[in-house]
Amino acid sequence: MVSSATTAKRPARQLLAGAVGHFVEFFDFLIYSYLAIYFAGQFFPSSSGSQLVPLLSAFGVFAAGFLVRPIAGLVIGVFADRYGRRAAMTMSVWMMGAASLLIAITPTYAQIGIGAPIVLVVARILQGLSTGGEYTAAAAFLVESAPANRRGLFSSFMFVSSSIGKMVALGVVALLAGVLGDEAMRSYGWRIPFALGAVIAVVAWWIRHRSQETLEQAETSSGKDTRAEKPGLFEAMRRHPVQTVQAVGLVAGIGGSVYLWTTYFPTYASVMTDLGASASMVASLIGLAVYTVAAPLVGLLADRVGTRPIMYAFAISTAVGTVPLLHLMSAGFVGVLAAQIIGLLFTSLGTSIMAAVLVQMFPQRFRVAGMGFPYSLSIAIFGGTVSTIGTALASAGAENWFGWYIAALSVITLITTISLPRNRRHGVSEERPAGDHAARPGPVHIEP
Template identity: 45%
Template sequence: MTSTDHVANGHSRPPGAPPGSSARQLAAASIGNAAEWYDWYAYSFLAVYIADQVFPESTSNSLVPLLATFAVFAVGFFMRPIGGLLMGAVADRHGRRAALTATILLMGAGSLLVALTPTYHAVGVLAPVVLVIARLVQGLSVGGEFAASTTFLVESAGPGRRGLFSSFQYVSTTIGQLIASGVAALLVLLLTNDRMNEWGWRVPFLIGALFSLVGLWIRRGAHETRPAEQRSGPRPGLFEALRRHPRESLLICGITAGGSIAYYTWTTYLPTYAQVNANFDKGDALVVSTISLAFFALLQPLGGMLSDRIGRKPLLLFFALGFAALVVPLLDSVTDAFASLLLVQCAGMVLLTGYTSVAAAVNAEIFPARVRAAGIGFPYSLTVALFGGTAPYVGTWFKEAGHAGGFPWYVAGLCLVSACFYLVLPETAKGPLKG
């Protein structure tokens, strides 16, 4: 049996790896991924504090600094397609582990730069310029991280376990968010508002830089999953996946659009939505996020294992149709009561699991091994940038324009679009990975 067959047929460890290495493979991808996403989400959880320090306040509209902060959040997302293409190409040409090493180094550097960003009061326009550069570096890293870690996780999985292994993409992502949310909530509880504005918001980014170094150390022990024949053969071109697999690339976009807007609305923007639209307490919103993210992380392996038994499509349709039907009443029911936001966020997390627990497996099962990482990375990251990265900005814009109720309908519409793609998606759970 060739090494390509070994991976394609789902053996539990890559060729050349020692027995019992599956847990180490899972840890290498998951811990590094958690470090990546901790850094990325710390920014969104602390957006209201960054806005006060880095952007000048408008005398006519208090939402202007927050809009500017979320605009920078979106700018980082638009580096993700470039990161997905470049780091995906590195993974396909030089191996998954080389790409994973590069992405985590970039994320640590970006996090450190955010921590050291000067205030607008101190240096003027240079402050937002430094912040934009930091977010561009982080966007490049995160775009490449999903492509490389998704491919690495699914190729490391055993027979009938690709759904379970792929669910750890969002387990680790959620753990990173959870730590970021928990650190932010703890700082809010321990520090006065003045101290948070002065220096407290910088602490999570310093922690993130250290966290990235820990992830780098763990990833050094990972085993390569790229088939040996492809390591010695001709290397794929940068745009080979797009050129040779246009249908698959379009399919990735359709799969991702609804999941992306729903995911970033529920896990990133919802606390701010509650603050802006229901006068929800800032500190309580962070606490609710921490609780609901822990609940979300526990759901992912259950969804992954279920998809290995019944297939990917039933879970995807449960997510898309459920969200399309319920997102408007759920967001409309948010009040300034703690229990209200907690129930809404947890209900959305159950629906969202239908997408997040299987997304990595579905994406990896679409492309052949030769261009798998780059094939996933570019269309996925482009779609996330267009719909996920802009979610906080679009939601805040709807509020500023006096049409806050329009945002939930926007989310519902995109979920219906993705449902159409899920209906025509071939079921891939039981077949082998493409060699």
């Protein structure tokens, strides 16, 4: 099992190493969404006169970045289980930086024709590969690094770091839009954040390179180093099919909610209301600041009361509240801001503890691969398509269905949470899955 005595020697450094890469991943991956309204026309020219046509094409490429994430979650997950979490996290941050640099220098459709969107798709696929392996490798790294009574807190920093990345991305985009103006942003200003993302990826690599590997501290009950028993590509799914399906269901509602409120909402609000892009981004920036403060508090609460009641609170509040919150947009900036803050507070109940719950579900020997494939698959299906579905429904005049779609995803998470096995002390059974001979980590409380 994970040796807390060893991994807790420098927990602050471990926390920074796990979090900083996730910051870079989401800064680089999500500025695409924030900047799509500026560069969509340069890569996908429209002859219809509607701003939604090139925007829909741009978000289609955004979703394409998610299609490769299940493959990356599986392949990079096996790499992390065989060669270490740090090696996988270092590789993922380099891939993300390279992809961002490629987008920053890609010529427009007017300059090279069809080659422009092709290069854009290639870059997004590379980003998808990076992000597909990043979350679960970093999640395992953080939870394995955490003291036994602080795994909920360490888990929460996965989305604390990503929300900081989103805030910085929003701040950079809003600042550039205010300084350069709309015309300059559409011409060249949108390239600046992508170039910046490539630079900070180098910093993240340096920090991660100095971190302590957590896989080295994991041993089987016989004292044998688990890396000597290299896991197979599909071993986790073969041995734990039920947990694989449950992981998909758990992530469905959380993925839909997080990509609505943290990624798509600024663009959605600017399209559906009279607010400009800058005002929508300011509302999102404020909401993300509140979310960043709330997430660690949720993690600390999970360390005290367990995560099952918090998962229930997330699923029920999101299922009931999403439709009314989206209707608040009609109240102008105040309504958009209120919807953003409340939606993110609901979302924090799920994102703050998701890593801790997923880590608990699979044994350490193939934990990252076990989490990686179902997590990335669910995110690709239910998270990566949020912007495309929302834009398509708005284009078809059926925008009222969008909130109900997000609510339905939360119901899936609720049903899955109910299905998780229990024991007298904790919500998820601490018994080893059948056929597994590796010790599991210390318990993450799923229910008191």
